[in-house]
Amino acid sequence: MASGDLTLSILGLLGEGPMHGYELKARIHRLSGHLRPVSDGALYPAITRLEKSGLVERHEEEGAGAARRQVLTLTDAGRAELLRRLREPADLDISDQTRFFGLLTFLSQLPRRADRAEVLRRRLAFLETPASFFYEEDRPLRAEEVPDPFHRGMLLIARATGDAEKRWLRETLAELES
């Protein structure tokens, strides 16, 4: 889990309703766990940090299976922070696909349609900027121009990915703006 992602995931999931740490762990695991499992050593300290900064509240409850549960609820400040992170994502959240997907997972929680559209517009603008992994004197090289077969693959895949995503972004923006 890339830095910062975990906090957004916790806030985003709690934005859908209160739950305890163990359930957060299971939900995060389903969302992105095949890539990078959440460890207890990351999750529980992250919850403690959120509690200390007043974004999350704890209420002890009897465990369904066994032990006592710490049911977590977003405070008003926590919800405000979640919406702020969704409305004004960092550049890195826009440029890195994994992180952008983290945003998309919870974007429906942004109440204003115009705010949701603006996030998609930023991603589209990023994808429309010419870029490559390889350059010749600052000119981005296209797949056809690189001799290394694996480099060519990277560019072919990146192009297909970018095209698919741009198509979806344009369609979805058209719907949001209608």
Added chain:
Amino acid sequence: MASGDLTLSILGLLGEGPMHGYELKARIHRLSGHLRPVSDGALYPAITRLEKSGLVERHEEEGAGAARRQVLTLTDAGRAELLRRLREPADLDISDQTRFFGLLTFLSQLPRRADRAEVLRRRLAFLETPASFFYEEDRPLRAEEVPDPFHRGMLLIARATGDAEKRWLRETLAELES
């Protein structure tokens, strides 16, 4: 730059020839810098670690522009470590696209064709395993089944990406095996 990536990038670039830290920084920046710029505070300590573990050697040289340069060269142990990382990548390097691209960037340096093919085969096997970001009782959901428009986008994009990559992997494997 996700953890571990930086070390591979340094080893991989030095595998193409000796260079000093500042040039490494510029080359890494072109490869992935639009996503996550390399900071000096990550790069120079990483070089020091590689030197201490005997994977890299330093030779001082006069700087072309100004200051003295520390030209870095891979040792035999360093080249062995680079090849080991390319030949036997961690699961995370196979499952995360960003990390897999890090592998592809340097994969041509693997001398044995069979080893290069094996890395592609592992990635293909991962992509052929059914997976989703969303589940209903452990069954991965398809784009058509999820109501949230942003979740649907994630699945549509992931499918297009996966299809393009699988096509390229199969073609390239066929060439490598002929």
Added chain:
DNA sequence: GCTAGCATGTAAACGGTTACATGATTAG
């Protein structure tokens, strides 16, 4: 005289990984 680029470094704060630790309940 100043700014941009070349070139290398250190230190504090932060967060993640891995391993360790505990304890209760349920199903085989």
Added chain:
DNA sequence: CTAATCATGTAACCGTTTACATGCTAGC
């Protein structure tokens, strides 16, 4: 009775981010 699942936590280690620090040369 014992393994799996539920449930939460701590501590050492490691690497990254951010900020700070230095100093030289070339062009305006």
